[in-house]
Amino acid sequence: MSNLILLATIAGIHALALISPGPDFIMAVRNSLRYSRKTGIYTAVGFGMGIMVHITYCMAGLALVISKSILLFNVMKYLGAAYLMYIGIKSILAKSGKINIAETAKEKDIHPLQAVKMGFLTNVLNPKATLFFLSLFTFIIKPGTPPEILAAASIIMVGLTVAWFSLVAIFFTHNRIRATYEKFQKAVNRTLGAMLLMLGIHIALSKD
Numbered sequence: 001m002s003n004l005i006l007l008a009t010i011a012g013i014h015a016l017a018l019i020s021p022g023p024d025f026i027m028a029v030r031n032s033l034r035y036s037r038k039t040g041i042y043t044a045v046g047f048g049m050g051i052m053v054h055i056t057y058c059m060a061g062l063a064l065v066i067s068k069s070i071l072l073f074n075v076m077k078y079l080g081a082a083y084l085m086y087i088g089i090k091s092i093l094a095k096s097g098k099i100n101i102a103e104t105a106k107e108k109d110i111h112p113l114q115a116v117k118m119g120f121l122t123n124v125l126n127p128k129a130t131l132f133f134l135s136l137f138t139f140i141i142k143p144g145t146p147p148e149i150l151a152a153a154s155i156i157m158v159g160l161t162v163a164w165f166s167l168v169a170i171f172f173t174h175n176r177i178r179a180t181y182e183k184f185q186k187a188v189n190r191t192l193g194a195m196l197l198m199l200g201i202h203i204a205l206s207k208d
Helices: 003-019 023-034 037-059 062-068 070-093 101-108 112-124 127-140 147-172 175-183 185-205
Strands: none
Touching: 003 127, 003 147, 023 037, 023 070, 023 112, 023 147, 023 175, 023 185, 037 112, 037 127, 037 147, 070 112, 070 127, 070 185, 147 175, 175 185
């Protein structure tokens, strides 16, 4: 497989994984709607940082160790599940209130570092992501792949992650989408919270 084909294959597989609904997508939508476009984009940056962690330990060969160690994998799984359930419960219990983007967004918003942290923890503690990158580095990226190709693949995957979830943030903070959210804020918060809660429960109870 030529290097260009390899990079295109990695980009395609990663893009398909990104657009599949999961914890990252729900967290991106939640933070964008509940807080602001800026917070949604900073959350996307956190996802990108999480991707870098997955890539780094896969290159170091730790992904295989994690996947083979029941203790390590379960610790990661339960931490991720607990975090998703925590955020889900917070969303369900959140009080609704009218949001005036122009005047009160700064009051309602959270600090950029907090948004980055939420994105990072959601991504890096997802055990499914560990298995995804293990598969990628086992079946697609072979040992002996030139360092410059690995670097290019890393930049592509991180770039695609940040770009996709930034687009998600931009879309869900469009004026019409935001206006609709204001009308059904409580129901949307509870729905997204319930989805995060169920994802956390599903991860905690999964046996793979």
